[in-house]
Amino acid sequence: METKERLRMTRGGKNLAMLGMGAILIALVATSISLVIYHNSGDIYLDRSRPGFLPDEEELELEEITEENFNFEKSGKITKEVLEGYLEHLETETKIIDSFENPFSLDTLSNERLGIPAE
Amino acid sequence: MFCQVFVNFQSVVAISETQKLAIIDNCEAIRENLKNVQKLDSRMRVFFGQHFEAILSKFIIPLNLRLVENSLSNTNLIENQNEFASKKTAFAADFISYQQELENLMMLDCKSNPEKFYEKIEVVRGKREIVFNDVARMKKLITKNMQLVEKMKAEV
Structure with missing residues (x-):
């Protein structure tokens, strides 16, 4: 057992x-x-x-500063003022995008930048 | 009867002896440089990805929905929206393709095979150019959207 x-x-x-x-x-x-x-x-x-x-600390701070919290309403009347508001905020957003100069620039991987002589 | 002859073409990028020696001598520095490029590019992708998404979801789409509601639907603005959405998807896919090639490049041994390394650099450059063009195109689409809205504002 x-x-x-x-x-x-x-x-x-x-x-x-x-x-x-x-x-x-x-x-x-x-x-x-x-x-x-x-x-x-x-x-x-x-x-x-x-x-x-x-992301680095400075990057996080920059992201907080540059965040555009505007949300264009999906419904409502369409007036000149409404469209002006749309353009104003989109302009701000565009400026934020343009603050990154020459994104994915072709120079970054050039021979010069990589330390490779031209010939 | 057809005879098929398969010829294997290998693309060869001609580099000079000076360039070869420079790649071998500066191998570590070049790798470090590429690592920094990879990190910066990743940061840029997130930055642009977020902002393009915001523009599409907070501006372009809601505007078109509101225009439809007001029976002011604009074909050009809808086309703009579709192209923007499509380009945004392409941007993500092209970036992935570029990063994959960059990673493959970084895995190559530049000391033992500088020719292959340089050949890969050319491939990566081509991929990066595609991403560069994607971003440029998206910016143009945003400008076009603003122009169309300006025109609409004048007519309202």
């Missing part, structure tokens, strides 16, 4: 260990697949929460 009890417990212990290992294996496989998808889909390049790409 005691031997049977001991046997049942050993088998139970083994099953538990196998369950644990199986769970870890599934977790590893699932994580690997999601990382591959994350990389291949290109989302990794849009994600700034990864190490080395987090």
Whole structure:
């Protein structure tokens, strides 16, 4: 009777260990697949929460200052004043965009900038 | 019977001996430079992505909806909206493509294979130019939107 009890417990212990290992294996496989998808889909390049790409403090301050909270109402009358307001706020937004001079400038990867002689 | 001959063309970017030596000597500095470019570009993408999204969702779309409500729907403004939305999606896709190439470039060993490294730089330059053009086009679309609204304002 005691031997049977001991046997049942050993088998139970083994099953538990196998369950644990199986769970870890599934977790590893699932994580690997999601990382591959994350990389291949290109989302990794849009994600700034990864190490080395987090925004700097000054950048966060600048984002707070330059945030335009205007929301043009989807419904209501259309008058000259309404359209003037639209243009005024869009102008502000445009100025914020233009504050980033020469975005993705072609010079950045020029030979000169990379330290490669012209010829 | 047709015989098909497959010829494998390998694009070869000719670089001079001076350039080759410069790439080998400055390999680490070039890599560091590229790392900084990658970081700055990521920052720019977020900046422009957020603002383009804001312009589309807080300005362009609501305006067109309101115009429809007032039976003042303008085909040019709707076309402008569609093109803006489409270009915004293209900008994200082109940026991903550019960053993938930049990452591939950074993984190359510039000391042992400077020719291949330089060839890859040319590819990355091409991809970056596409992104540059995307942003320029989006800015033009915003300007066009403002011009159309100005015209509408005069007619209201």
